[in-house]
Amino acid sequence: MVSALALVAIFTFQESRKVATTRVFSLKNLLMSQAHTEGEYSILVDEQGRILDMMARRIYINDEFIAADNHRYKVIRVEGNRAICREIGIEQLSRGEEKVVVPSQAVAPVQAEGTQVIGIYHSHDDESYVPTQGAESIPGRGGILKVGTAFANRLRSLGLTVIDDQTSHAPHDDAAYRRSRRTAVGLLQKGAAAIFDLHRDGVPDPSFYRRNINDQDVTMVRLVVGRENQNMSANLDFAKRLKAAADSRYPGLIRGIFIGAGSYNQDLSPRALLMEVGTYTNTLPEAERGATLFADIVPPVLGVAARPTAARTSSTAADWKGVLFVILAVILGGGAFLIVSTGSWDKAVSRLKQFTSIEWINLLGWRRARRPVMPREEGREPDNQKEMVKYVKKPAPESSSNEERADWQKD
Numbered sequence: 206m207v208s209a210l211a212l213v214a215i216f217t218f219q220e221s222r223k224v225a226t227t228r229v230f231s232l233k234n235l236l237m238s239q240a241h242t243e244g245e246y247s248i249l250v251d252e253q254g255r256i257l258d259m260m261a262r263r264i265y266i267n268d269e270f271i272a273a274d275n276h277r278y279k280v281i282r283v284e285g286n287r288a289i290c291r292e293i294g295i296e297q298l299s300r301g302e303e304k305v306v307v308p309s310q311a312v313a314p315v316q317a318e319g320t321q322v323i324g325i326y327h328s329h330d331d332e333s334y335v336p337t338q339g340a341e342s343i344p345g346r347g348g349i350l351k352v353g354t355a356f357a358n359r360l361r362s363l364g365l366t367v368i369d370d371q372t373s374h375a376p377h378d379d380a381a382y383r384r385s386r387r388t389a390v391g392l393l394q395k396g397a398a399a400i401f402d403l404h405r406d407g408v409p410d411p412s413f414y415r416r417n418i419n420d421q422d423v424t425m426v427r428l429v430v431g432r433e434n435q436n437m438s439a440n441l442d443f444a445k446r447l448k449a450a451a452d453s454r455y456p457g458l459i460r461g462i463f464i465g466a467g468s469y470n471q472d473l474s475p476r477a478l479l480m481e482v483g484t485y486t487n488t489l490p491e492a493e494r495g496a497t498l499f500a501d502i503v504p505p506v507l508g509v510a511a512r513p514t515a516a517r518t519s520s521t522a523a524d525w526k527g528v529l530f531v532i533l534a535v536i537l538g539g540g541a542f543l544i545v546s547t548g549s550w551d552k553a554v555s556r557l558k559q560f561t562s563i564e565w566i567n568l569l570g571w572r573r574a575r576r577p578v579m580p581r582e583e584g585r586e587p588d589n590q591k592e593m594v595k596y597v598k599k600p601a602p603e604s605s606s607n608e609e610r611a612d613w614q615k616d
Contacts, residue, residue, distance in 0.1 A: 248286055249290050251291070264283055265280065265465070270461055275298060277294050278290035328402050349405055353371065372388050399507060400478075405492065418458060423498060430478065431466075439475030450506050
C-alpha cells in the first residue's frame, strides 16, 4: 500500500513538472494579465489540437476570437499555455456604415460624431522591433511610436485630422492602461471620432504576422476588443466593419479580432480599439507599411470620404538663392549685350537712359500726346454745333537737332 502511494506521488510530481515546463506565464504574468511579454505566448487550438492562433497575452475561459477566415471561436478550457477553443459560428461581416448606438450608461466624453478627427495613443510606448532597432523595448522611444506616425501620416494624406499623442505611460505593465486613460479622455475631448491604442505582439515567429500584399512585405494587424465594458458590442461591431473593409481591399491584412478579458479604456467610446501591428521579430518598415494599409480602410468605415491632400513644397533658402541667381544673370547678360552692341561703356549707359526715359515711359502709357486747341477766326460764329473750332494750319516747326538721338540711331 505504501509502495503504491509512493508510486502515485512520484507520478503526480512528474506530471506536475511536465505541466510546469509547458506553462508560459509566471505568477507575475498572472497578476498582470494584459501585459505583453516577448517570447512568452499562448497557443489557441481547436478541440482536435490544430493551432488556430497565437498571442503574447494571458487567455481566459470565455475569451473569444474571430479568425482571419471569419470563423468564431470561444475558449472552453485552458491547459498551461494552450487554450482549447470551440467553434461557435461563422461571422457574416458587413462593410456598411451603420450608426453606432451608445449604451445609456456609457461614458463618452465630448465625442463629436461624424467629425474627421482620429486619435492615436500608445499605452506601451516602449514596444520595438528587434531586427531594425536591436531591442524589443526602448522606453519612451519604441518603434511603435514610428508606426503610429506612419499610420497618422497616411490618414492625414486622406484628408483626416489626426491627433497622434505620443505621451509616455511607462513602465510597461498592466497599470499603463490606467495611466493612458487620461490620454484617451483628452483625445475624445478634442473631438476624436475614433481612438486607436497601438501595440505590437510578442510572438517570436516573424512569419506568423508577415504577409506579402501588393508586392511588399507587411505585417498583419490584430484588433483587440475588451469584453468587460458596456461598449463591447459597439466596439466589436466597429472592429468587424474594419475587418470586412480590409478583407475586401487588402485580403490577409487582418490577423483576426480577439475579444478578451479587460477593458483597455474602451468604455470611453463606442469606437475605441487596440491594434497590434506585427510582432517584435518583424522589421519596423514592415510594421509601418502594415499600418499604412490599415489607414486606407478607416475613412470609408467611418463614413468619411477620403480627400487626398495636395502635396505642398515649402520654400527654402535654396529656392530664393536660385531666383536671385537668375535675376543677377539676366542683369549681367543684358549689360554685357549693351556694351558689345554700342561699343563702349558710355554709349551703353546712354542707351539705357534713353530706354528708361522714353521707351519705358511710353510702354506704360505714362506720357500721352495732347492735341492742341486752335483759336477760331475772328468775327465768325460756328455754323453748327459740330463746327465749334476752326483749326488754322501752320507749318510744323523744324525738329531740333538731337545729337544723342542721332548717335543712338547710327548704332
